[in-house]
Amino acid sequence: MLTAPSLAAAGYNDFFASLQTVQMTVQTQVERFQALMLEIKRVSAARQDDESLRRAGEIALKLHRVHTLLFGGALMAQPQDATTGAGTAAADGDAIDLDGAMAEFSSLLSRTRLASTEAELLLAQASEELAALRGEA
Numbered sequence: 001m002l003t004a005p006s007l008a009a010a011g012y013n014d015f016f017a018s019l020q021t022v023q024m025t026v027q028t029q030v031e032r033f034q035a036l037m038l039e040i041k042r043v044s045a046a047r048q049d050d051e052s053l054r055r056a057g058e059i060a061l062k063l064h065r066v067h068t069l070l071f072g073g074a075l076m077a078q079p080q081d082a083t084t085g086a087g088t089a090a091a092d093g094d095a096i097d098l099d100g101a102m103a104e105f106s107s108l109l110s111r112t113r114l115a116s117t118e119a120e121l122l123l124a125q126a127s128e129e130l131a132a133l134r135g136e137a
Contacts, residue, residue: 015102015105015106015109018109019105019109022109022112022113022116025116025120026070026112026116026119029066029070029116029119029120029123030070032123032127033063033066033067033070033119033123036059036063036123036126036127036130037063039130039134040056040059040060040063040126040130043056043130043133043134044056044060047133052133052136055129055133056133058129059126059129059130059133062122062125062126062129063122063126065122066119066122066123066126069115069116069118069119069122070115070116070119
């Protein structure tokens with residue numbers, strides 16, 4: 001079994017620092033998503049005209065896309081064969097495929113970053129549209 005010092009010696013600390021950065025970004029996005037969901041519910045309840053409800057529906061759709069991105073929708077769209085993934089448990093006596101595990105980790109991290117970037121764009125659009133809708137109240 002590899003220990004933390006051997007991972008550091010292998011040069012993998014950057015992956016873990018990247019993971020922590022992405023995790024903090026996603027956590028912030030989740031909090032923004034939750035705040036925007038509460039606000040769109042308030043605005044929708046206060047504004048019942050057809051145009052306002054249509055616009056609120058468009059904002060809610062953007063937020064649904066954000067939810068899908070933040071909570072794994074992009075990853076679920078690309079399933080992996082569990083028998084070939086690096087996360088598969090090694091048989092007794094087999095060496096850990098650290099390079100394979102790090103390649104999978106890197107791939108997942110890259111996809112998470114892409115999903116986070118897309119979520120950030122959608123959150124910004126939803127925030128702007130919601131501010132405009134609130135301003136018309």
